Amino acid sequence: MITHxxxxxxxxxxxxxxxxxxxxxxxxxKFKFKKVGHGGTLDPIAEGxxxxxxxxxxxxxxxxxxxxxxxxxxxxxxxxxxxLDITGTVIATDKRISDVSDAKIREKMKSFIGxxxxxxxxxxxxKKNGKxxxxxxxxxxxxxxxxxxxxxxxxxxxxxxxxxVSFKVHCSKGTYVRTLCSDLxxxxxxxxxxTELKRTACGILNVENAAELSxxxxxxxxxxxxxxxxxxxxxIFPFVVLxxxxxxxxxxxxxxxxxxxxGNEQYLSKPWFSFLDSQGKPLALVSPDAQQQVFQLNRVFNx
Numbered sequence: 108m109i110t111h112x113x114x115x116x117x118x119x120x121x122x123x124x125x126x127x128x129x130x131x132x133x134x135x136x137k138f139k140f141k142k143v144g145h146g147g148t149l150d151p152i153a154e155g156x157x158x159x160x161x162x163x164x165x166x167x168x169x170x171x172x173x174x175x176x177x178x179x180x181x182x183x184x185x186x187x188x189x190x191l192d193i194t195g196t197v198i199a200t201d202k203r204i205s206d207v208s209d210a211k212i213r214e215k216m217k218s219f220i221g222x223x224x225x226x227x228x229x230x231x232x233x234k235k236n237g238k239x240x241x242x243x244x245x246x247x248x249x250x251x252x253x254x255x256x257x258x259x260x261x262x263x264x265x266x267x268x269x270x271x272v273s274f275k276v277h278c279s280k281g282t283y284v285r286t287l288c289s290d291l292x293x294x295x296x297x298x299x300x301x302t303e304l305k306r307t308a309c310g311i312l313n314v315e316n317a318a319e320l321s322x323x324x325x326x327x328x329x330x331x332x333x334x335x336x337x338x339x340x341x342x343i344f345p346f347v348v349l350x351x352x353x354x355x356x357x358x359x360x361x362x363x364x365x366x367x368x369x370g371n372e373q374y375l376s377k378p379w380f381s382f383l384d385s386q387g388k389p390l391a392l393v394s395p396d397a398q399q400q401v402f403q404l405n406r407v408f409n410x
Contacts, residue, residue, distance in 0.1 A: 114336065115336040117161060118317040118333045119159055119317055119319070120155065120318065123152060123153070123154045127157055130159075131144065137320070140162060141162055144159075145160065145168075146158035146309060154304070156314040170379060175278060182299045185203075190285075190300075191286060191289050192304075201297045209264065216264060219290075223256075223257060224254040225254060225290070226286065228283060228286055257282040285301040318333035341389050342387070344380060354385065362403055379394045
């Protein structure tokens with residue numbers, strides 16, 4: 108089966124021990140998709156939801172990446188590693204963990220809710236002078252890092268067994284959960300490193316609808332609920348159906364005036380939305396340009 112004409116998102120459960128890029132490569136080879144990308148890197152230690160964007164859907168990766176994320180995980184108190192997770196080398200320990208009560212952990216977790224600054228871990232792909240931070244870390248070089256502003260919507264302790272704390276967190280894009288756990292421990296006067304992490308949601312996408320790649324065949328990879336066509340996905344977000352004449356012009360790259368789009372008033376405050384043709388097929392992702400009074404085309408779909 109040749110599947111290069113299919114456009115949509117395949118929701119996969121990434122297993123532990125593989126990189127996100129490697130999983131994308133396996134998908135491309137197994138199903139012969141022409142274009143494949145993923146919606147948000149998970150470290151090899153992490154598992155859970157990894158949205159795979161196929162063909163024309165790769166044009167909306169940026170917009171899905173902007174979505175908030177939900178995770179479940181565990182961290183070990185009393186130990187810090189150079190990577191801030193269990194895969195790294197232990198660089199500091201603290202045996203006074205019994206002094207840290209459950210109530211104190213919950214109290215400090217609440218203090219992180221809201222806007223916070225994070226310094227990216229040295230073992231991360233954030234670039235400095237054109238090179239990822241992990242390049243410097245692997246060469247035992249420490250460089251200055253600029254803090255990143257992220258938002259924590261919810262951060263809760265689920266359970267505790269000795270020095271191991273189970274938690275769940277709802278956060279904005281770009282949040283390093285291992286940094287969050289380390290920063291929490293510092294507020295508690297100790298150390299911590301991430302031991303387990305599972306992404307359960309990415310915006311409107313949920314791990315409950317995801318499938319394991321090893322269990323999928325070419326015949327069933329594009330079936331609901333683990334497959335969302337580009338058309339179905341865009342209909343979840345705001346959209347406008349254009350008249351045939353205008354739709355044809357947009358498909359050729361024309362940015363329509365506000366006055367040419369029926370019911371445009373309700374979309375002028377949206378950062379982006381989609382144009383569909385009369386059959387419901389995606390035409391373009393657009394953003395309103397109040398200064399020029401036009402809808403600028405961000406992405407035009409070739410469907």
